[in-house]
Amino acid sequence: MLRETPADVHGRNIAGGALLLLGIVGLLGYAKPPISLDPKWLVTIEIIFLFLGVSILYPPARQYLTPLVDLVITLLTGRRLPLRGPEGPGIDPPALNPKSGITALPRPQVDGGLGPQAAEVPRQPLAAVGGAAVAAEGRAPVAHAAAVPLNGEFHVPDWSVPTYSLDARFNIQCWNPAFEMVFGTVPTLLEGSHVSEWCQHLRNYDKILDRARRVFGNGIPLADVEDLEFASREFGLMNFTKLSSAVTKPGTMECVRWNVALNVNKVERSKEFEERLRRTLEDQVCWTAMAPVYDELLPKFGEYVRLADLHLSAARGCQSVLELGAGTGYLTSKLLNGNRRVCAVDFNDAMLERLRDNCGNRATLTVKKQDIRYLRGFMPGKFDAVLMMNVAFSVEDTQALFDRVATLLPKGGVLAFSVPREGSDLDTLFAALQRDLEDKKLWEGRYEQFQNLRQHNERMRTGNSLRTFTAEQLRHMLGKANFETIDETVAYAGQGLFVSARKG
Numbered sequence: 001m002l003r004e005t006p007a008d009v010h011g012r013n014i015a016g017g018a019l020l021l022l023g024i025v026g027l028l029g030y031a032k033p034p035i036s037l038d039p040k041w042l043v044t045i046e047i048i049f050l051f052l053g054v055s056i057l058y059p060p061a062r063q064y065l066t067p068l069v070d071l072v073i074t075l076l077t078g079r080r081l082p083l084r085g086p087e088g089p090g091i092d093p094p095a096l097n098p099k100s101g102i103t104a105l106p107r108p109q110v111d112g113g114l115g116p117q118a119a120e121v122p123r124q125p126l127a128a129v130g131g132a133a134v135a136a137e138g139r140a141p142v143a144h145a146a147a148v149p150l151n152g153e154f155h156v157p158d159w160s161v162p163t164y165s166l167d168a169r170f171n172i173q174c175w176n177p178a179f180e181m182v183f184g185t186v187p188t189l190l191e192g193s194h195v196s197e198w199c200q201h202l203r204n205y206d207k208i209l210d211r212a213r214r215v216f217g218n219g220i221p222l223a224d225v226e227d228l229e230f231a232s233r234e235f236g237l238m239n240f241t242k243l244s245s246a247v248t249k250p251g252t253m254e255c256v257r258w259n260v261a262l263n264v265n266k267v268e269r270s271k272e273f274e275e276r277l278r279r280t281l282e283d284q285v286c287w288t289a290m291a292p293v294y295d296e297l298l299p300k301f302g303e304y305v306r307l308a309d310l311h312l313s314a315a316r317g318c319q320s321v322l323e324l325g326a327g328t329g330y331l332t333s334k335l336l337n338g339n340r341r342v343c344a345v346d347f348n349d350a351m352l353e354r355l356r357d358n359c360g361n362r363a364t365l366t367v368k369k370q371d372i373r374y375l376r377g378f379m380p381g382k383f384d385a386v387l388m389m390n391v392a393f394s395v396e397d398t399q400a401l402f403d404r405v406a407t408l409l410p411k412g413g414v415l416a417f418s419v420p421r422e423g424s425d426l427d428t429l430f431a432a433l434q435r436d437l438e439d440k441k442l443w444e445g446r447y448e449q450f451q452n453l454r455q456h457n458e459r460m461r462t463g464n465s466l467r468t469f470t471a472e473q474l475r476h477m478l479g480k481a482n483f484e485t486i487d488e489t490v491a492y493a494g495q496g497l498f499v500s501a502r503k504g
C-alpha cells in the first residue's frame, strides 16, 4: 500500500474538514433552509456531506457506508431494508420511518385461541423421538451441526428439533421437517428470503428487533442465544430457545453461514405437538427408506406407467406445470421431455435427491422442498397445470389442498391427480405388481423391495394416512374449489381413480 505523505494528510484534512463544515452549516440552516427542497432530500444531502467529511478525516468510518446507504434509501423511498452491521450481512429489519424514527413492522394476524399457560414439553422425550431419525449416523441435534454437506450442497437433516440454516447475509437456505411442521403456515418462509421475513411472524418480534440492533449492530457475534415465541395455529403458544452458531471459512473468522436450532421449551397444546412431530418424523423416515424402492420397482410396473401417461395426456398443451409430491421424478422427467417448464415439489430430501439425478440439471426444471399442505411462494395463476400423482391421499384436509391448488391456476387451468379408490385393496394392487414383474422376468432379487413397499403401504393404511375416495366425494370437493369439466377414470389395477378437471 502506498504511504501518505504529510502533504497528502494535510490535503485530506482540509477536504474532510470542509465537507464536515458544509454538513454542519447545512444542518444548522435546516430550520430555515436557504433553498426550497423536500426536507427528506435536505437531510439526505446533509448526511452525505457529514459522512464524507468524517470518513475522509477518519478512514475506518468508511465501513459504515453500507448501513448508511440503506438508511438513506429507506429515508427517500420509505422502503424497508435490512439493518446491516458494519461487516455487511443484514439482520432483522426495522421499518424506518423518517418522521417517528424506527418503528416495528405491523404484527401479522395469527388465529387460534391462545391461553395464558403453556404446558412444559419435556426435552428428553423429544430428543428421543428424533433419535430414531438420527441415531444411526450418531449425530446429535446441536446447533453447530445443523447443516451437513451432502453432494456438495448443504442440507438440514431430519432432526427432531426445528432447525434452519442461513447464508452469511442472513437469507434462509433450508430447514428441516420439524421446522416446516411448526412454521409451515408462515407465508414468508421461503428459500432465499431474509430471515427477518419469517421473524416478523414471531410473537416477540419487537423484542427480537431491539435486541438484534444491540447485539448485531456493532459487529456480528459468532454465536447467539435468545428466546423466541410463536403463536401457532395448530399448537398454540410456543416458546423456543434459539441457538445459532456461525460456520466460518476454515482458518478464518469469516462467517459463511449460520446454523440455527430451536430448542422447544413450552408448547400450549403439547400433546398435539408431540403426536404431530412423531408422525412427521415417522413419515420422513418411511419416505426416505422408500425412495430407492420407488425408483427401482415402479417404473417397471405397467399399471404405474399407464397412470403416469394419463397425467401426461392431461397436461398436453400445457407449457408450465407444477407437480406436487413428485417423488423420484418419473413423471417429472416425462413432462420435461415434452419441453415444458416444470416445478417439482416434494417434502422429502431422499426423494428429491433421486429426482435431481433422474431428471438431470435442466434449465426448465425447478425443484422445491416443501410440504404441499402449505404451498408458499407460488404466484397465483402462474401454472397451466397442477399434477398430483399418488400423493393427495397423504394430506388430511383434501378440500383445503384443492382450494389452494385452485388459486395457483388461471381460468381453464388443468388439475390432474390420482388417489386410491374407496374399497380398493392392497392385495390386488400388489398381486398385479408381482405378476407384472414375473411376466417381465424382473421378479428375481426384488422380493425384499416388494415386501418393503407393501409394508410401507400397509403402515399408511392402518395409520389412516392412505385415504381413499369415491368419485362423488372428489366431484363435490372439486366443485367447491371452483373446478369444472371433471372426468374420472378407474386406474392403477382398478384400485385408483384418475381425475382431471379445469378451473372454472
Ligand SMILES: C[S@@+](CC[C@H](N)C(=O)[O-])C[C@H]1O[C@@H](n2cnc3c(N)ncnc32)[C@H](O)[C@@H]1O
Binding pocket: 287, 294, 298, 324, 325, 326, 327, 328, 329, 330, 331, 345, 346, 347, 348, 351, 370, 371, 372, 373, 388, 389, 390, 391, 394, 395
Ligand atoms: C406415493 S409417492 C408418489 C411419488 C410420485 N408422484 C410418483 O407417483 O412416483 C408420494 C410422494 O409424495 C411425497 N409427499 C407425501 N406427502 C407430502 C406432503 N405433504 N408434501 C410434500 N410431499 C409429500 C412423498 O415424499 C413421496 O415422494
